[in-house]
Amino acid sequence: MRNWILKSLIHAPCFVINECMHQTFYIDADEEISSVIDRLNKSVSADNYFVVPKRAIFLQSIVNLKLLKREAEKTGKRLIIVTQDEIGASMAERCGLSVKPSVEGLDVAENEPTPYVEESVYEMSPEEIDEFEDKKNRLSGIGSKDFYDAAVSSSKKNIKASANVKSQTRIPVKSSSDMKNVRSNKVAERQAQESAYEPKKSTKSFYGNKIDPYKEKTLEKMYSVGNKPLEKESTHAVSEVSGLAKKIFMAFAGLCFLIFAGVAVYLFLPSANIMISPNVLEDKIDMVIYGNTEVSQVEEKTMPVRIIDKEEKISLAYNVAENGSGAGKKARGNVALYNEYSNSPQTLIATTRIESEGKIFRLTKNVVVPGTTTVSGETKPGVIEAEVVADQPGEDFNIAPTSFKIPGFKDGPKYEKFYAKSTENFEGGTSEGAGESGSVTQRDIDNAKQKTEVALKEKIMKTVSDELKEGEIVLTPAEKITITKVGADAKIGDVTGTFNYNATASIRAIVFSENDVKSIIEQLMKEKNLKDSNWNISKVEYGTSVADFDKNTLELKIHGEIAVIPIIDIEKIKGELLGKKDDELGSVLKNYASIKSVNVEFQPTIVSRIPQYSQ
Known part of the structure; x- marks a missing residue:
């Protein structure tokens, strides 16, 4: 239908x-x-x-x-x-x-x-x-x-x-x-x-x-x-009613995550740095070691040594004046002499003294000081310029411009009326031994010899040091320096500004290897048969040494310090310390006499227990 x-x-x-x-x-x-x-x-x-x-x-x-x-x-x-x-x-x-x-x-x-x-x-x-x-x-x-x-x-x-x-x-x-x-x-x-x-x-x-x-x-x-079709109806229903369930599920998942994270943080994230200080023992050794050129390797307490023979020359120049051979000089200068006493001239002979602050100078020649004059009713003193020289040599007489008195007029009326003034510095005064040149003296020769020998020894020691191989040592008592030739190219009394001093020396040294010394100490330590311990030589000091340059032998006293370190089973101790609190460490470590101290640093600092598991 x-x-x-x-x-x-x-x-x-x-x-x-x-x-x-x-x-x-x-x-x-x-x-x-x-x-x-x-x-x-x-x-x-x-x-x-x-x-x-x-x-x-x-x-x-x-x-x-x-x-x-x-x-x-x-x-x-x-x-x-x-x-x-x-x-x-x-x-x-x-x-x-x-x-x-x-x-x-x-x-x-x-x-x-x-x-x-x-x-x-x-x-x-x-x-x-x-x-x-x-x-x-x-x-x-x-x-x-x-x-x-x-x-x-x-x-x-x-x-x-x-x-x-x-x-x-x-x-x-x-x-x-x-x-x-x-x-x-x-x-x-x-x-x-x-x-x-x-x-x-x-x-x-x-x-x-x-x-x-x-x-x-x-x-x-x-x-x-x-x-939506029937086969998708459940999706729509869930979307409407699952809001609360979704929130509950998310809250439950978040709670589980927090619990898991907390457990993980508690078990794994905390850390503890354990620093163990072993009980280190100090052992000392004092012994005598012998060295011989005829020995090629270490034998008991004998070690091989080596001889170094060297010769060096040196020549040094010296300044005679610098070493005190010249005579001192007197200072010189010019002064103006004044006469306010009368209108009559006054004659002053050579070597007439003038004085300033205790220093005496003398006229180098005769001078006549003019008398006073009257100009426009004003009286003016007579004045003349003259050269003076210091009474004695020395740098102290190199004085600045000043005024002078004439000691010869002292206690008389002319003392205040006759005077002198300088307008420039006095110069040329030198002390004894500061002359420009002079004759060579014994003092010059002795000073040159001493300085040359010191320089020669420094040079020859550097030569020996350059000859040493790696690990070799040479001691001062095992060195023999001989001055074979010295002399100056000038004689006492020669007038000269400089001269040269020459010297020649030879050295003979007995050297040895420090590794050979340590080998002898190690042999001695092995004989002690130290169990459960490691050791190392921390210090070696050398005492008195006697060298025989005719026989090429050396007798040497040594002092050694050895650090004996106990062997500690780190993994075993760490396993016993895991999970222990800070105050429980003592009960574990008291069983180990080889441990001196233990320091634990916790991370984070609020943690006081060593983690259960090793990282």
């Missing part, structure tokens, strides 16, 4: 009226506030419904909602939020926005006039009927509180369309004049409802028994979880 269903075609004028009254927008969960505001601005309707799913991004921010309300007020449009999100709805209401729980009754207002419908009968195939019924069942109740529960339960049933169903609906049609009145009335009603508007329930859809295609597509995208 064929099924029939009415297909309604709505005239254009009625469609415009419905669109101008309100417009519905379906918002995606991840849609930004900028996109929502853009939709509002592009709307041509005064009333705008925004269907928002739970946990939508823009619905979670009070700032976004305030921005949306401000934009609605600015454009003069009314905005209604349709959502099941209780938190988002509460925030929207606090911002002054209207909120509805579902989209039921939004297609046509309760008092809206019946649109003009051109009646027509359309025959549908069984496949189209199945599709129509499927869509109707899937999209019915969208936005209601029991939508998800109904979707889950309905998916368990087999959806089949009855082939015997025949649906024919006839809708009364009004005249075109009535439709014009409807438009004008609806405009007036919309203006009156702007301040206080309550959407009225509608029992009919604009598309009749069909769903708005745009809304159908959007809602199927938003609520696609309810349209």
